[in-house]
Structure formats: C-alpha cells, structure tokens
Amino acid sequence: MRVKQRIPLKIKRMGINGEGIGFHKGTLVFVPGALKGEDVFCQISRVKPNYAEARLLKVNKASRFRVDPACPIYETCGGCQIMHLQYRKQLEFKRDVLKQALKKFKPEGYEDYELRPTLGMKKPTYYRGKLQFQTRRVKGKVAAGLFAENSHRLVPVMDCLVQDKTTQAIVNRTAELLDDLNIPIYDERKEQGVRTVMVRRARKTGQVHMIFVLSGRLKLGRLVQRLTEEFPAIRTIAVNIQPKKTSEIYGVETEIIWGSEHIQEGVLDYDFELSPRAFYQLNPQQTEVLYQEAVKALEVKPTDHLIDAYCGVGTIGFAFANKVASVRGMDIIPEAIEDAKSNARRMGYDNTYYEAGTAESIIPRWYAEGYRADALIVDPPRTGLDDKLLQTILTYQPEQMVYVSCNVSTLARDLKTLAQAYQVEYIQSVDMFPHTARTEAVVKLLKK
Incomplete structure (x- = not known):
C-alpha cells in the first residue's frame, strides 16, 4: 500500500477509538467514520509496518445503525467520534x-x-458540566472552541450538543466581550494573552465558576464586571498563569480574582464544595x-x-x-x-x-x-x-x-x-x- 492509494474496504469491526477496521491484502486498515458491516471506499493517508490509516471517501453500503450526526461541525471538531452510530449501538460498542x-x-x-x-x-445530549475551550483569533475575531484533531487549528464551537447550555452561553459571551474590550488573546507566535477559558456548572445548585488561563498578567476587571452582571449564576472567577509554550493547559499558580472560593455541588445524598481547580x-x-x-x-x-x-x-x-x-x-x-x-x-x-x-x-x-x-x-x-x-x-x-x-x-x-x-x-x-x-x-x- 502507498499513501493516496484509493481502495474498497469491508469493515469487520470497530476499534477502541471508534474507527472502522478492515483488512486489505492482509494489512489492518483503520478508517475513522466507518462502521462495522459497511462497505466503504477510502484513501490511504498513512502507512506503517503493521497497519495503515485511511480517510473515508464514500460509504457504498451503509450499516443499518448509521445515523446522521445532529452536530454541524461533527467532522471538523473531533470532540466526538461515534455520533454517526445509533445510541443503543454506542452502548454495545463500549462494552465491546x-x-x-x-x-x-x-x-x-x-x-x-x-x-x-x-x-x-435517557437523553444523551447537553450533559457535560465543564468545558475548557481554547481562545484564538479566527478571521480577525476572538473565537472559543477546540483544536481540530492533530492540529493547532481552532474550530469555533458555538452550540455543542454535548455541552451544558449555560456553560456554552457563558463562553460564547466571553468570546464576544474579549473582542469588545480588546483584551489580548494568546498567539503562539506572540505568546501573550488569554489562552484558555474554563467554565464549570454545578448540576445541583446551578452555580458556576470560571478560570481564565493567561500567558501573563492581564487586567480583567471590566470583563469580570460584565460577566458577573450578565450571568448571576457565576460565583467564582479565577486566573491561572501558564507562561510556557506547552500542551499542558494549566500552570502552577491559580488565584481567585472575584467571588467565593467554592461552588456547591451534590451527588447521591450529600453535598460538597468544589474549588476551581479541583x-x-x-x-x-x-x-x-x-x-x-x-x-x-x-x-x-x-x-x-x-x-x-x-x-x-x-x-x-x-x-x-x-x-x-x-x-x-x-x-x-x-x-x-x-x-x-x-x-x-x-x-x-x-x-x-x-x-x-x-x-x-x-x-x-x-x-x-x-x-x-x-x-x-x-x-x-x-x-x-x-x-x-x-x-x-x-x-x-x-x-x-x-x-x-x-x-x-x-x-x-x-x-x-x-x-x-x-x-x-x-x-x-x-x-x-x-x-x-x-x-x-x-x-x-x-x-x-
């Protein structure tokens, strides 16, 4: 096999990362987006001694468990891998x-x-109580979202189908305010500004805390004022300093700059407190x-x-x-x-x-x-x-x-x-x- 070669493939099973797996002339081929039982046409993207990876081009015979993903950025975001599989079959896949x-x-x-x-x-949507979105400038405007798989290209995420709606609304508004208030945004060349925004909401109380991960000290007073006025559920805003050019999101130092030290959450029959980094x-x-x-x-x-x-x-x-x-x-x-x-x-x-x-x-x-x-x-x-x-x-x-x-x-x-x-x-x-x-x-x- 060679890179860019196009081949038909019968998908025999699914791998632990949600990709379809088939065999071409005795070699394992991994195809993200393909499902067990499908006949697909794909293009080889990577060749290794014991396996190859391929990009799905066309599904010639679809699995009866294939569904249309409800998310418009499903294929570019990379945060979810099996939204194209019927949910009942997702549960079977996870046992497998x-x-x-x-x-x-x-x-x-x-x-x-x-x-x-x-x-x-019962309802497998809007379930994530916490988000950590990167911030970058995309086409001149501040955007918050996730990096496309194996890249540093930001995919703006405005309405994530697995993210709590309140946290999504807060991060969307945060991106707008960062733009309006002209607050510096991290750039991997300049390495200065806001890198990441974390928002977490307690399911039991609805209370919210936030962390702004910065490459260096910034004045966020006006941003904090606007956010806390518009979202009364916010109880805590903290900053974390991460000056290193690294994939690690957080640095060592975290400081609360507004509000209380904790939010209240509950599980089973007891309540407890959560600090921003916990x-x-x-x-x-x-x-x-x-x-x-x-x-x-x-x-x-x-x-x-x-x-x-x-x-x-x-x-x-x-x-x-x-x-x-x-x-x-x-x-x-x-x-x-x-x-x-x-x-x-x-x-x-x-x-x-x-x-x-x-x-x-x-x-x-x-x-x-x-x-x-x-x-x-x-x-x-x-x-x-x-x-x-x-x-x-x-x-x-x-x-x-x-x-x-x-x-x-x-x-x-x-x-x-x-x-x-x-x-x-x-x-x-x-x-x-x-x-x-x-x-x-x-x-x-x-x-x-």
Missing part, C-alpha cells in the same frame, strides 16, 4: 472495546469476566450512576478502614464515611485536598483524613506507620495506576477493592497485574461520555 482491551492484555481468567451491559443515558466528573448526571455502582461493588462493614486513592474533593469516599471506621484519601492537587477536608468537616465526619501527594508514595508510608486498609477505591487518571502503587497493592492486599476507570486500555493492563492477587467479580461499564469512544468502568475485585 472493553472486551477488546482485555483480549489484548489477557489478565488471568479474562475470558470468564462478567462484562455487564453499559449503563447509558477534579470532578464531567457528566454530573451519570456521576450519580457511577457512584451508585461503586457503592454497590464495595461491601463494607462498620469496622472496616477504607482508602480512597485519587480522592479529588472526597466525593466517592463520602458515600462510605458513615458505613466504615475510617476513610483516608490522597490527591496530587492541593486545592482538592483542602476541599476534601472542608467538605468532611462540614458534613460532620471525624473519621476522615486527607493528604496531598501521590498514592504510590503516601500509601506505603501509611502502612509503615501501622495503618491497614480493609478496602480500597482507586479512580486514577487515563494513565492508570502507577507501577509503584500496583506493587504496593500486591504487597498489602486489602480484602476488596473497586477500580473506577476512564481508560479501558490502562484498566486491562493494570488488571493483568492485580489478577495475581485478586479475583475480578464483574465489570460494569457506565456511559459517561455519549457520542465519544470513551467509557467509564467500575470493577469489583476480591482478594483470592
């Missing part, structure tokens, strides 16, 4: 990608794992489902001691705080740990302890100091569990654990290690990100 990941890494006994049907949404799930409605599944998977006793690794503001652990003897948690974001401590005090829990730092460094120290956990919850980032933490778990082996994953590949990789000491009871996938190729999963593990 979990199966594919397990087959690739082959943790012990994976063929017998119980993979439960994916739990979806992690919380992007889909508040499905977070309720996800946490319910975590609670069901962990059968604790009043005498148990629980570790909530990657605890964020403490949200999952709080579901168990009145059921166990103690809850301990850690997170690498100091603001999140302060929120966790504050939330625990406000809810009257005196059996909780939180510390800033990495799980792989803190847990061994706790064990060295004599603490023993009967149960463990891990909810790591997409990179999965650190090798040192995996070895720590295998060394001390709490009786049971729940692994909440947002990346099926790193989950399957980690289960290969954990299966040395733990039996996987079941895996329950939860659709936190409809129309994307991503899924969350809750894994129940018991010590062998």
